[in-house]
Amino acid sequence: MTQPVSPPRDSTGKVPQAGDPPAWRAVLFRADVRTWSLLGVLAALVLIGGITKPDEFLDTRNLQLVLTQASVIGVVTVGMTFVIISGGIDLSVGAIVALASVWATTVATQEYGFGGILFTAVLVGLGCGLVNGVLIAYGGMVPFIATLAMLASARGLALQITDGRTQIVTVDGVLDLGERDAYVLGIPPLVLVFAAVTVIGWLVLNRTTFGRRTVAVGGNAEAARLAGIDVRRQRLYLYLLSGLCCGIAAFLLIVLSGSGQNTNGNLYELDAIAAAIIGGTLLTGGRGTIVGSVLGVLIFTTITNIFALNNLQSDVQQIAKGAIIVAAVLVQRRTASTT
Amino acid sequence: MAPEPPLLSMSGITKSFPGVRALDGVDLDVQAGEVHCLLGQNGAGKSTLIKVLAGAHQPDTGTIHWRGEAVTLRSPIAAMRLGIATIYQELDLVEHLSVAENVHLGHEPTAAGFVVRGKAARTSTARLLGRLGHPEIDSARLVGELSAAQQQIVSMARALSHDVRLIVMDEPSAALDPDEVDNLFRIVADLTADGVAVVYISHRLEEIRRIGDRVTVLKDGRAVAGGLPAKSTPTREVVALMTGRNVEYVFPERPASAPRAEPVLTVEGLSRRGEFDPLDLQVRPGEIVGLAGLVGSGRSEILETVYGARRPDTGRVLVDGRPLKPGSVRAAVRAGIGLAPEERKAQALLMLESVTRNVSVSTLSRFSRGGWIDRGAELGAARAATRELSLRPDNPDVPVRTLSGGNQQKAVLARWLLRGCRVLLLDEPTRGVDVGARAELYAVVRRLADEGLAVLLVSSEVPEVLGLADRVLVLREGRVVHTAPARELDEHRVLDLVMEGSPAS
Numbered sequence: 001m002t003q004p005v006s007p008p009r010d011s012t013g014k015v016p017q018a019g020d021p022p023a024w025r026a027v028l029f030r031a032d033v034r035t036w037s038l039l040g041v042l043a044a045l046v047l048i049g050g051i052t053k054p055d056e057f058l059d060t061r062n063l064q065l066v067l068t069q070a071s072v073i074g075v076v077t078v079g080m081t082f083v084i085i086s087g088g089i090d091l092s093v094g095a096i097v098a099l100a101s102v103w104a105t106t107v108a109t110q111e112y113g114f115g116g117i118l119f120t121a122v123l124v125g126l127g128c129g130l131v132n133g134v135l136i137a138y139g140g141m142v143p144f145i146a147t148l149a150m151l152a153s154a155r156g157l158a159l160q161i162t163d164g165r166t167q168i169v170t171v172d173g174v175l176d177l178g179e180r181d182a183y184v185l186g187i188p189p190l191v192l193v194f195a196a197v198t199v200i201g202w203l204v205l206n207r208t209t210f211g212r213r214t215v216a217v218g219g220n221a222e223a224a225r226l227a228g229i230d231v232r233r234q235r236l237y238l239y240l241l242s243g244l245c246c247g248i249a250a251f252l253l254i255v256l257s258g259s260g261q262n263t264n265g266n267l268y269e270l271d272a273i274a275a276a277i278i279g280g281t282l283l284t285g286g287r288g289t290i291v292g293s294v295l296g297v298l299i300f301t302t303i304t305n306i307f308a309l310n311n312l313q314s315d316v317q318q319i320a321k322g323a324i325i326v327a328a329v330l331v332q333r334r335t336a337s338t339t
Numbered sequence: 340m341a342p343e344p345p346l347l348s349m350s351g352i353t354k355s356f357p358g359v360r361a362l363d364g365v366d367l368d369v370q371a372g373e374v375h376c377l378l379g380q381n382g383a384g385k386s387t388l389i390k391v392l393a394g395a396h397q398p399d400t401g402t403i404h405w406r407g408e409a410v411t412l413r414s415p416i417a418a419m420r421l422g423i424a425t426i427y428q429e430l431d432l433v434e435h436l437s438v439a440e441n442v443h444l445g446h447e448p449t450a451a452g453f454v455v456r457g458k459a460a461r462t463s464t465a466r467l468l469g470r471l472g473h474p475e476i477d478s479a480r481l482v483g484e485l486s487a488a489q490q491q492i493v494s495m496a497r498a499l500s501h502d503v504r505l506i507v508m509d510e511p512s513a514a515l516d517p518d519e520v521d522n523l524f525r526i527v528a529d530l531t532a533d534g535v536a537v538v539y540i541s542h543r544l545e546e547i548r549r550i551g552d553r554v555t556v557l558k559d560g561r562a563v564a565g566g567l568p569a570k571s572t573p574t575r576e577v578v579a580l581m582t583g584r585n586v587e588y589v590f591p592e593r594p595a596s597a598p599r600a601e602p603v604l605t606v607e608g609l610s611r612r613g614e615f616d617p618l619d620l621q622v623r624p625g626e627i628v629g630l631a632g633l634v635g636s637g638r639s640e641i642l643e644t645v646y647g648a649r650r651p652d653t654g655r656v657l658v659d660g661r662p663l664k665p666g667s668v669r670a671a672v673r674a675g676i677g678l679a680p681e682e683r684k685a686q687a688l689l690m691l692e693s694v695t696r697n698v699s700v701s702t703l704s705r706f707s708r709g710g711w712i713d714r715g716a717e718l719g720a721a722r723a724a725t726r727e728l729s730l731r732p733d734n735p736d737v738p739v740r741t742l743s744g745g746n747q748q749k750a751v752l753a754r755w756l757l758r759g760c761r762v763l764l765l766d767e768p769t770r771g772v773d774v775g776a777r778a779e780l781y782a783v784v785r786r787l788a789d790e791g792l793a794v795l796l797v798s799s800e801v802p803e804v805l806g807l808a809d810r811v812l813v814l815r816e817g818r819v820v821h822t823a824p825a826r827e828l829d830e831h832r833v834l835d836l837v838m839e840g841s842p843a844s
Contacts (some may be wrong), residue, residue: 208710209703216700219689226648226686227701227754228672286691 034280034332038295045299049306056309064188070301071194072097072252073271074294078201079245080272081293083238085205087218087285088143090242092132092150093249093272097265099154100124100250105167105260114173117254122247128154129243133236147239151269158262167260177255190252197248202290214238218285274321275300278328299324344407346371346536347392347423347505352401354387361387362398363560369505374527374537376547376569379557380581380799380834385540388557389507392538393425394418416445424498425507432490432497434483439464441482442497467496471526488519495526506530507538512546513635524550542633544574544838556580578834589778590806591785593826597809598625601660603793604676604762606645609654614640615817617654622762622793627784629796629808629825633837637817638797639681642764645795646678647671658762672701677755679748681766681797687751688739695721695735698753724753728783745769745776752783763787765796769803781807801833813837 049057056062076093083090103109104121112119128150135146169175176182177189184192205211213234216224225231246265253264277283278299279292300321307317347369354362362384369375379385390396392403394412403410405421412418418425432441439461440447448459464478473492476485482493491511498506508527512520527537527550541547547554551569555562556577563580602621610617615637622628632638643649645656650666657663664670680686689697698721699706706717721735730742730749739750748768755763765784769777784807788794798804804811805825813821813828813836821836 207712207714209707209712210710212696212700212703212712215692215696216689219691220685222685223687223689224700225668226646226678226680228669229700230669286689 035289035291035295037331038279038292038299042295042299042302045302045306049302049309052306053309057306060186062305062309064183064186064191066298066301066305067191067194068188068256069304070297071188071190072249072256073268073275073301074194074297075197075245075249075252076265076268077272077275077293077297078197078290079242080269081201081276081279081281081288081290082205082214083143083242084273084276084281084283085218085285085288086214086235086238087221088136088235088238089147089273089283090132090239091144091147091269092128092154093242093246094265094268095151095154095158096125096128096243096246097250097253097268098262099128099158099161100247101253101260101264102158102161102167102262103260104250105169105254106161107167110169110171113171117169117171117174118251121251121254122244125243125245125247125250126240127243128246129240130236132243133239136239137232137235155262158264162260162262164262169254169258169260174255175258178258190255193248193252197245198290198294205290210234210237215286218282218287220286271297271300274325278325280332344404345369346406348404349388349392350402350404352388352391352398352403354391354396354398360560362391364401365557365560365562366565367555367562368566369536369538371504371536372531372534373552374531374539374550374569376551376554377538377540377557378542378547378554378577378581380801383557383581384560385557386509387560389425389509389538389540392418392423392507394423419501422502422504423507424501424503424505426491426494426498426509426511428509428511428513432482432493435481437479437481438468438476438485438493438496439478441493442467442478442500444497446500463500464496467499468492470499470529471495472522488515491515491523503535505536505538507540509540510542511539512541512543520546542838544577574835575831578831578838581834589781591782593785593809594625594789598623600624603659604645604795605657605660607654607657609641609644609651609656611640611644611649612652613817615644615814616819618819620795620812622795624761624791624793625788626810627788627794627796627808629798629804629811630814631798631801631804631811631833631837632814633799635816636814636837638799638814639766641814642678642766642795642797643680645671646676646764648678672758672760675759675761676764677701677758677760677762678764679751679755679766679768681770683744683747683751683771687754688747690738690740692739693736694725694730694739694742694750697739697750698724698735698757701754701758720757721753724757725749727756728753729779743776744771744773745780748772748780749783752787756787760792762793762795765794767798768796769798769800777803801830801837805830805833 076097080090080093100121103124104117109116109120132147132150135141136143182189205214213224213229216227216229217231217234221231250264254260275296276288276293279289279294279296281288281293303320304317307320345368347367349365349367352362352365353360365384365388367388377385377388387396391398392412394415394417403412410421433444436444439457442464443460448456448463450456461478465474468474468476468478471492473489476489476492482490485493511523515523527539530537539551547569554567554569554572554577556564556567558581600623602623604622606618606620608617608619618641620628630638630641640649644651647663647666647668647670655662655665658674658676661674663674684690689700695718699717703712706713706720718735725735726733728749730746730753739747742750768784769780772780784794796804796808805828808825811823811825811828811833812819813833815837
């Protein structure tokens, strides 16, 4: 009974086996109703953009811009998705992005060049995540409160570092990444980073013990504990992961804007949470997908772009975003109750 | 009795929940001014019956007459308006509100319809508390600062703040010290003298003898005896009514000879203050040891402490003679202990996940290299483990929430089977499992024991413990009052022990 049990020989074709099909096939063909409906919404948006502003919206440069803008918030959202699936929340992501971006662009840091900026951004992100994680996992603080405190403190520290000034980046290697010369097959490097984070996030969530434990902790923390999972350590890792994503996003933002500002990442926490929610992640934990969250980010970014092209003000955008969140959650509740 | 109609008359009440018929045609008559006791084993339907009476559950069929008129108790408020108040076992007070605010919650004395007249509320609360013999409770204090006994008094004051004709008390003495119980009985006597009827639920026969007028015995959702005289009906007769099942469970054969191997699980002097006294026990491979006792006797607490989910005050747990780190689930799991907890859905299962993922969750590292899960191996192992237990449907990809109670329990067992655990702790293993599936689950547990597992079983169903276990420890209020091989005990004897505390028969 204690020996490992060998796999059965007569499993049906539907059941995943060793030598799985590649990940993209799993994503596309085993996608559920929710994923398809999000893809439908995105397609509809592209259609609307193409009809209302055919020349401007479908222009390669515009599409590159949309994807680039999606990249920064997208990387943050991948980390946020893990945290929410585990039953937590990270309100400090925007503030961490701000702090990491200004810390990484101080005169002192810039002396170390490209590596110094990247290293500092990632390290600051991880450091903030570590504080969040320790407070929540071992200090027993409610995630909402701990990360709210981090939001306030990190923003304050970012302001203190910059004294409210924009820190211009003078390191050529960093600035070059944002130039057209650096595009790979027409794809901006920032988008490639976003794509890589998405793929890695998907693999970690769906193919590793870390992902499985995240879902278990979020689905039923007591059951996870009684099953022998170290729930606290898992929580610590999750906030570290979110911090890491914020650090990467901060670096992308530095490349994108050529500067570091203490106002960076404003309200990222709300955008990331909203994208995860419309992507089908349960705010109560236990369920969520990376693909859904990324589609949520793309939907939001595309809307912003279409509205801007059509000269609609940001107030209208905000209202539309709110309506989409409500609609998405209502649709999900219906599909959840019928399945 | 009285020529006028009874205060309350329930007849033919049935109530079904998915998979269970909780009440199956129950009749209950209550006269004004009497103490009517409800007696029955766990799961006999007492709670469901009082919830119907409180308007919290709607009966499927049956009629309720209140002072001779047919009524429908659509909601708790409707029941309260008629004058029916219920004091639940789990006190339903708001800790952060004051005594007076709790007493008047939902019907605050107001001025102009919405301004709460706090002083009036405090005055009337103080009057009620005085009537209940507890004028020392300050009506302005927060309920969270009061003792359990005082909170009980506040609950009672709340019931009396309505114009009440009938009070239902669900095991009111469970949390009380002996002198507080005396005060409770005095209150009950005062109430009945005023013509208020009391429906009193208790496991303690001696209480029923002291204050009860009549007894109705419930068993398997039926009233097997209604209106027996509480003081003169012999204990043996009451116990016989509570037992004597209609459904005979089929239990697997015990092995011919008792296992001789060295004990795999040893518990030495384990205790938790207020929950259970120091406990010693040993379980050998191949042996099933049962803990029998009522709710509140410390059964589940013992299992959870052995498992490390609660930290013991004294004593230790040893597996193969090696002591475990106290209060650590991970240490227990590593040493080969597995728990199938009482609240399967809340404590064991990931309801949104597939059977495979529920089964593999304690064994993930075995199917992974560098954190990377080999899902083929995972699925194969989960499939083999669930097949060994004949889990239905034979497809580990289905969500665990679609399974029946018995198959969900098998999924939990498969988790530990896959882990290769050597000690299995079963807490109410057949709760929520329908009768037909129980025999199969019993057979599975016995087979696992025959294959060398040590099993520690807790159940509130005495026949289950007697039928399945080799050896039985009878618990009463956190103390082992009797230990014997299961074949030397019968249900009457065990019920006598858990209710009276001494081997009376």
